[in-house]
Amino acid sequence: MSSLLAGKNILIMGLRNKWSIAWGIAKAARDQGANLIFTYLGEREKDAVAELAASLDSSAIYSCDVTSDNAIDHLFTALKQNYGVLHGVVHSIAFARAEDIQNGVVNTTRDGYALAMDISAYSLAAVAKRAQSLMTQGGSIITLTYMGSEKVFPGYNIMGVAKAALETEVRYLASDLGPQGIRVNAISAGPIKTLSAKGVKDFSSILDTADQKAPLRRRIDHEDIGGPAVFLLSELSRAVTGEIMHVDCGLNIMGI
Numbered sequence: 001m002s003s004l005l006a007g008k009n010i011l012i013m014g015l016r017n018k019w020s021i022a023w024g025i026a027k028a029a030r031d032q033g034a035n036l037i038f039t040y041l042g043e044r045e046k047d048a049v050a051e052l053a054a055s056l057d058s059s060a061i062y063s064c065d066v067t068s069d070n071a072i073d074h075l076f077t078a079l080k081q082n083y084g085v086l087h088g089v090v091h092s093i094a095f096a097r098a099e100d101i102q103n104g105v106v107n108t109t110r111d112g113y114a115l116a117m118d119i120s121a122y123s124l125a126a127v128a129k130r131a132q133s134l135m136t137q138g139g140s141i142i143t144l145t146y147m148g149s150e151k152v153f154p155g156y157n158i159m160g161v162a163k164a165a166l167e168t169e170v171r172y173l174a175s176d177l178g179p180q181g182i183r184v185n186a187i188s189a190g191p192i193k194t195l196s197a198k199g200v201k202d203f204s205s206i207l208d209t210a211d212q213k214a215p216l217r218r219r220i221d222h223e224d225i226g227g228p229a230v231f232l233l234s235e236l237s238r239a240v241t242g243e244i245m246h247v248d249c250g251l252n253i254m255g256i
């Protein structure tokens, strides 16, 4: 074990199973000595998250549905009592209804739009608001985005709109929280097979395109995201905030 995050309390939000991007980040953070705290969404996901947490020497799992202010308040009250100080937060959460991801932005319903924005974008601000009072030694907040915010990916639709909001939110939160020594950044990850990605139409052809067109001629894997996440959570990135870092084997730079 190395020590870039030794003694740091890092909250991981968005672990569902071993395919989750949050799992790659959690493993890399643990390898660097972090004390990991996890949230899970609902009883259905509790056991799986508890098992994964235990394999990284953590028994700290807390329920949190980010659509509920009460649930977020409850989480941070418990974290304050149990840990006092938080050094990092990984926000790896997104959701939109399948029909809103698949049917084109032009067909998005008002409540489908609001739901996607609430969970995928607003929740970062809601979490950052509570986390700041525990980040008394400074801190680092990271979130996950996708280049569907920058260019049109048929089949991504409302999530692209939500990711654009999320990325702008990262810059405003970085400005709001910078004076307290709290940094806010995003990783724009290349396509990677997860449960959420299954909702995106023709996702396997997006993966194939990454293999063929990315400058490094391959798709990313979970370990590829873990390293940059550790960088952003650690002191190595102490002067980096408000940044959207592409971790995609260079795919985003290609015009065709």
Ligand SMILES: NC(=O)c1ccc[n+]([C@@H]2O[C@H](COP(=O)([O-])OP(=O)(O)OC[C@H]3O[C@@H](n4cnc5c(N)ncnc54)[C@H](O)[C@@H]3O)[C@@H](O)[C@H]2O)c1
Pocket: 013, 014, 015, 016, 017, 019, 020, 021, 022, 040, 041, 045, 064, 065, 066, 067, 091, 092, 093, 094, 095, 119, 144, 145, 146, 147, 188, 189, 190, 191, 192, 193, 194, 195, 196, 197
């Ligand atoms: N898979 C990809 O290709 C890819 C690429 C770039 C960015 N991302 C982003 O990475 C992040 C993680 O997604 P993933 O691909 O690992 O999929 P995943 O399904 O493993 O993770 C999504 C997580 O969001 C959580 N979540 C959904 N609604 C929630 C709510 N109301 N409250 C609390 N948690 C909630 C789920 O429980 C799950 O743990 C997302 O923001 C996603 O958009 C994914």
